[in-house]
Amino acid sequence: MTHFTRRATLGLMGGAMTAPFVAKGAWAATPISVGALRFTSHAPSFIALERGYFAEAGIDVNFEFFQAAQPMAVAIASGDADYAMTAISGGLISLAQKGAAKVIGGALSEEQGIDGQKILASNAAYEAGLTDPSQLEGKSFGITQAGSSFHYMGSKIAQAEGAEVSFKPLQKTPAVIGAIKSGQIDAWSIVPHIAKPLAGAGAVQIIGDVADYIPDYQVTTVFTSAKNASDAPDQTRAFLQALSKGAADFNAALVDNTADDAERAEIIKLIAGYVYPDRSVEDARDSVVNGAMRINADCALNRASVMDQLDWFKSEGLVDQDIAYETLVDESYVDIIS
Template identity: 30%
Template sequence: MKKVRIISILLVAILLLSMIPGVGAQDEELPDIGTIKVGYIPILGFAPYFVALERGYFAEQGLDVELELFRSGDPMIAPLSLGQLDVGGGETGPALINAFNQGLDVRVVGSLASQPAGFGAVPLLVRTELIESGEVTSPADLAGKKVAVNILRGNAEYLLARALEQGGLTIEDVEMVSIPFPEMPQALANGAVDAAILPHPLAGRALGDGSAQVLLNGDEIVEGAQNGVIYFGQRLLQPENREIGVRFLVAYLKAARDLQDEEGFTFRTNDEVVSAIQTWTNVPEPAIRNGVAYFFDPNGVINLDSTADVVGYHIANGYTEASEIDLDALIITDFLEEALERVGEFEPPVADAAEPAATEEVEG
């Protein structure tokens, strides 16, 4: 009788454990495809990738991840579709739209950084000399000026266009100059450009040395802008490698949640998080701690309204082969849904900053 009771207790314990999110998932055999190559840009918008790597969340999921530097999201698309890169991130730009239109194996699987109210991490900066002289006081005054973006036809151009609209201008009214983000602070300092769309923490350099000032914060340009999304490429989209993709997002979600704290969706109080960002952006820790935060949705939710606006901008300007695109087909949610089953839904610590404006769950 005693033996029967012990067996019954064990069975109940096993049943209870099976009801805990994620328990048992780690026992599933992981396909051996070698190193998971992940594209990144050295800006705060990729912080969850940096944190997941440095805090061991990828390793915890049995993933050997290697980060590869890119100038923007668009150049990641071709290697993703060829299986030379497994994960990327960035704008829903022309390269992604065209690849999808051509039937190539690249899809959006979750959100990266966004800019709801209070999270204007990608400001429009203007040289201090121009602001203090009164030559530039609003976007309308940028007519004829040199403005830096990291890549033409990318997310920075989209944000610049929306900022210029506030002054009755278009991108045709300024001289856009393509400069990698890390080189923009110096370009502002030496007068090579007059203004720049520059994300934090790199923006902190130009603000810290006094060479530039904020004309518009990112959330003043487009509130709720979905600056970045997560891309999966050919290898992770293969059914036999699905478990790898799910585990990647499990690690990502854990890292995104590390970017939340009692002050509400910031990262400044966590030394390990700040160190991870510093390692991969090469920006001094004070600039990171004093910079403006992005919002990283802790459940990976994408702002569909913003994404549709970005895609619409590229289509309207003739940057894409397609005249329209089916976002429900471009964005697939099953990887994220399974990852959330394992880690559970996250309840934001600050109610009034919990959700980006006009955000809805993505339906796949």
């Protein structure tokens, strides 16, 4: 297996859990770095750490925080992070083709009946007639990088509406937020815990739902280095098992609402500490609740959605045409939703 440094990886980007218990192994004394975004959708990993699920599985986790998906993929491939949970990107697919990364499970999903990602318009664009996605013709759409999940969503929405849009890469999520608030871009799509507070403050307008255009979208996946996937199966299963416990707590408290009030309050407080560290729990509460989309039980992966995303990247010329689904995904760790 080739060793990828972060510098080399950046150059490359240019071109079922069946056991109910995983015993602690030789990796127990080795810190595991987990890539994360300060998004509510990453809550299962925060819950798993704070509630001791990672420790119970014999792994010592620390977080490395990022502001976009593609740099996270770089970190996985270079060994600066061991596991991560984020959207499929062109960079991740290219790194998988180079033998540096593997998708090993599913995380955030769009699900009918659960409030999901929103399509936004700037106030200026809204006042000029962009009141629903059918009016996207000729408009600009914000993305972090070409080949990001924002690019995929924007393209699928525009395609469904028969609209030609221009994509503006702004590198980081905060930069996209600033651009839509100031009217430098016309439209964007983002998770509800960001969309709803922006709209509630009058900074943007919500004009549609991503789920209406991409039903059952596997928004984020769990991934790791190809080396971990092939050479560290016990460690990888331990990580996924602990992450699944965190996801179960999250879904019970904020999605299915089967947890009691005390448990719900505890989960909200825990998440707020990571996602909104500079805000009080009370101030952050609505934002946390608004971000509660389904996290797949047991990290199950939606194969059809991943294949659709891969096909889109190929159709746009963002990845090589001959890359296979099996090159991107290792299906041996989790159940598959077909």
